[in-house]
Amino acid sequence: MDLDINGHVVVLGCGDVGIRVVETLQYANISFTVVDSNVDNFEDADYNFIHGNATDEDILREAGLEKASTVIITLNDDTDVIFATLISRGLNPKSAILARANSFRSIDKIYKAGADYVASLSIVAGQILAKMTSQCLDKACKKMDEDIMLYEGIDIEKHTVTHGHDFVDRTVEKTGLRQNVGCTIIGIEREEQVITDILPTTIIRKGDVIAVVGGREEINKFKEKYVKRKTNHL
Numbered sequence: 001m002d003l004d005i006n007g008h009v010v011v012l013g014c015g016d017v018g019i020r021v022v023e024t025l026q027y028a029n030i031s032f033t034v035v036d037s038n039v040d041n042f043e044d045a046d047y048n049f050i051h052g053n054a055t056d057e058d059i060l061r062e063a064g065l066e067k068a069s070t071v072i073i074t075l076n077d078d079t080d081v082i083f084a085t086l087i088s089r090g091l092n093p094k095s096a097i098l099a100r101a102n103s104f105r106s107i108d109k110i111y112k113a114g115a116d117y118v119a120s121l122s123i124v125a126g127q128i129l130a131k132m133t134s135q136c137l138d139k140a141c142k143k144m145d146e147d148i149m150l151y152e153g154i155d156i157e158k159h160t161v162t163h164g165h166d167f168v169d170r171t172v173e174k175t176g177l178r179q180n181v182g183c184t185i186i187g188i189e190r191e192e193q194v195i196t197d198i199l200p201t202t203i204i205r206k207g208d209v210i211a212v213v214g215g216r217e218e219i220n221k222f223k224e225k226y227v228k229r230k231t232n233h234l
Helices: 018-027 057-062 078-091 104-113 122-136 177-181 216-233
Strands: 009-012 032-036 048-051 070-073 096-100 117-119 154-160 184-190 193-195 209-215
Touching (some): 009 078, 018 032, 057 078, 070 078, 078 096, 078 104, 154 216, 209 216
Parallel strands (some): 070 096, 096 117
Antiparallel strands (some): 154 209
């Protein structure tokens, strides 16, 4: 199969999350290649794909990962995700690596392996990652779509950070948001620009609008701990 590897996207894994990535990338008319070890996932596929192990360096080379602009890792096992991230980063230090974490306990390990962004909610990870990819490929960085479809009780809460907020001038990691309420910051709107490459070292500023994703129970905890309390104090 002849592959166009000029700034294309490589998707590792075509399961429950990967197929959502594929559908969204196709809709956005973005060039991509998918790698998966389950040949049944490619039945009736009308896109570039390679049947093989996504943690095999030779397979990743065949997929053109060395010249890919973006690598999206949606494998079902976090050990494989970490290994695939390490190999991908080694093969292509300049690519943007977006990865799925099946367990929140693996998030930090995946970051340390070289991922630029880790999505920890498998139900919405595919859609979020694909939307981020289409924005990253557009230098104009269009404003993040607020109409993200949510499934099975997963919500996104947008909240403005005020001068009295615990988050002001802290890194994402130092806020302890995941540990305290189980939510994850997936985007920051700052002065009419949207930041989607959220790292543990990303600093939150006064006036930022943060987009927080989590289950309904976790979002309620976030509102109770950070939103209602700050509203009462201001």
